[in-house]
Amino acid sequence: MADTEDLSLSRRDLMAAGAASAAIAGAPATASAATPDAPHLAQVTFKVNGQKRSLTLDTRTTLLDALREHLRLTGTKKGCDHGQCGACTVIVDGRRINSCLSLAVMHEGDEITTIEGLGAPDKLHPLQAAFIKHDGYQCGYCTPGQICSAKAVLDEIKAGVPSHVTADLTDALKVTAEELRERMSGNICRCGAYSNIVEAIGEVAGGLSKGEMA
Numbered sequence: 001m002a003d004t005e006d007l008s009l010s011r012r013d014l015m016a017a018g019a020a021s022a023a024i025a026g027a028p029a030t031a032s033a034a035t036p037d038a039p040h041l042a043q044v045t046f047k048v049n050g051q052k053r054s055l056t057l058d059t060r061t062t063l064l065d066a067l068r069e070h071l072r073l074t075g076t077k078k079g080c081d082h083g084q085c086g087a088c089t090v091i092v093d094g095r096r097i098n099s100c101l102s103l104a105v106m107h108e109g110d111e112i113t114t115i116e117g118l119g120a121p122d123k124l125h126p127l128q129a130a131f132i133k134h135d136g137y138q139c140g141y142c143t144p145g146q147i148c149s150a151k152a153v154l155d156e157i158k159a160g161v162p163s164h165v166t167a168d169l170t171d172a173l174k175v176t177a178e179e180l181r182e183r184m185s186g187n188i189c190r191c192g193a194y195s196n197i198v199e200a201i202g203e204v205a206g207g208l209s210k211g212e213m214a
């Protein structure tokens, strides 16, 4: 008998607890529940294509979105948004990075160069001119990233930075088709313009013969 009483009390308790949790679930979100989703804003100042730019951003904003959505520099493209295609490549303090993998607020004081800063339609960068001459693109979506990457690749070779395929670390680095393919391997071209891209970069590097392209 005592057991039955316990059981009925338990049932009442259970129903009361159930009603209370249903009421909580139906209640409007409180200010404290909403707080975790509120954006954290921060100011960042960097130089983009030689111009000082200051932005107040949600700290989760990537450099890619800061450039495209906030500064309207849409030359830099969003492909995978996961660091796998290279379409978003920009040059930061002389080094190429995937801007989709980097938070804008990490770049306080940095110097950023996008495709818009390399050249202009009436004053093309030699790489831009070479890509046109050698048909180094079809749809063009990957091209800004390819050209920014190529610019940094040539600087890396000039500075003597070896790659995975550099055979002799004691000799001066040479621009070969193999070196260019390896160093540009993070830049995907869905149109498959790879051989023309290598030709274009090779020409700017000082000229690779057709034999060296093979």
Ligand code: FES
Binding pocket: 077, 078, 079, 080, 081, 082, 083, 084, 085, 086, 087, 088, 089, 098, 099, 100, 101
């Ligand atoms: S968009 Fe950044 S690597 Fe693809």
Ligand code: FES
Binding pocket: 136, 137, 138, 139, 140, 141, 142, 143, 188, 189, 190, 191, 192, 193
């Ligand atoms: S030119 Fe179309 S993806 Fe490279």
